[in-house]
Structures are given as C-alpha cells and as structure tokens.
Amino acid sequence: DTGVSQNPRHKITKRGQNVTFRCDPISEHNRLYWYRQTLGQGPEFLTYFQNEAQLEKSRLLSDRFSAERPKGSFSTLEIQRTEQGDSAMYLCASSLQTTSTDTQYFGPGTRLTVL
C-alpha cells in the first residue's frame, strides 16, 4: 500500500498526558498537511510543511501542539498536556505541489479520545 499512513489509528489517553502521532506521506510528495476534525464537523486546517519547512500554522495550533517533519518525509504531531477538548480525529494529507493547486491524498486519521 503506497497511500498515506497514520499511526496509531486510535489513541485513548488521560487528561494531562502527552501524545504523539505519526504520518507517513506518499513517498514522492513534498507537501504534508495536518487537519483536525471534530464530530459532525468538516476538517480544520492545523499546519502544513513543504519538505521539512513548516510554512503555515493555524491559530488553532496552540502552544501545546507541535509538529515536525525533520527529514522532509514522515511527520509527527505532538500534543502536550492533553485536554478533553483535544478529542478529535487528526488527519494527515500529502500532495505533490507542482502548480499553485494540487490534489491532497488523505490518510485514515488518528482518533484521539482524552478522558
């Protein structure tokens, strides 16, 4: 399977704990995106990378959230001191940006539940 993969698929944690999610994009894709989706809502943009550079961050990405893409391949999203409001589906997407617009391919998501 050469699609976007995310791990873990599900994570249950207690409030106050730190969690880290991983996204492996399609191998030749230079852009990687993180989104958050709460129940019954459409996804919301969090941040994106072009290669290893983090080019844009949403105001939704508080200082408890950090994302990295150290070698321009896989990315991690860490949430520190989790809160119940962090419970959501965290989606990763990747794309090969060759023009001003590009098709994003989504991973299956990581569902986070904070108790």
Place this chain on the structure above:
Amino acid sequence: KNEVEQSPQNLTAQEGEFITINCSYSVGISALHWLQQHPGGGIVSLFMLSSGKKKHGRLIATINIQEKHSSLHITASHPRDSAVYICAVASGSRLTFGEGTQLTVNP
C-alpha cells in the same frame, strides 16, 4: 457565517435517484475540491476543479466561479454511495472545508 456552506446537511434517497449536493463559498479560491468520507474517517478526493465541469463515472461536479457555487451530482445512486460528502476550497495551499453532507441511499 462559514466561508464554505453546504446544503443539504442530510440527504436520504432511494436507490436509483439523481442526487445533488450544493456548495457555496464566500472567499476567493484557486480551486474547489469534493471529498468523500466513509464511517471510520477515511477521506477520498473525488474532484478538484477550478472551472466548468468534470465527470467520473456516475459523479459529476460543476463550478460557477462568478456565482461562487459548486454542485456535486450523483446519477443512478446506490447504497454504496452512502457517505459524507465534503466541499473544500483552496486558497493558496490552505483548504477550508464545509461541514459536509451526510448522504444515505436506501435500497
């Protein structure tokens, strides 16, 4: 008011019916995407369009840039089409999503 509005929020149809889902947006865009999301979260990109009309199988997507409106049509609907359909507009590299339309097609 959301930047991307979809209608209807929920749609129930009988197998074989022609289905239309609408999307209106209020910002300048470089492209519009239609996405399909099945239970469990997986999202599949159906169309990306910046003008005119695209067709893939039983799915047709149209966009009117002047009116800031797009429609997704499904012909000869089937129960396997049941999913959430999401409109997303691209402004630069950022996608802004609608809240989705839950489609249920009954046999």
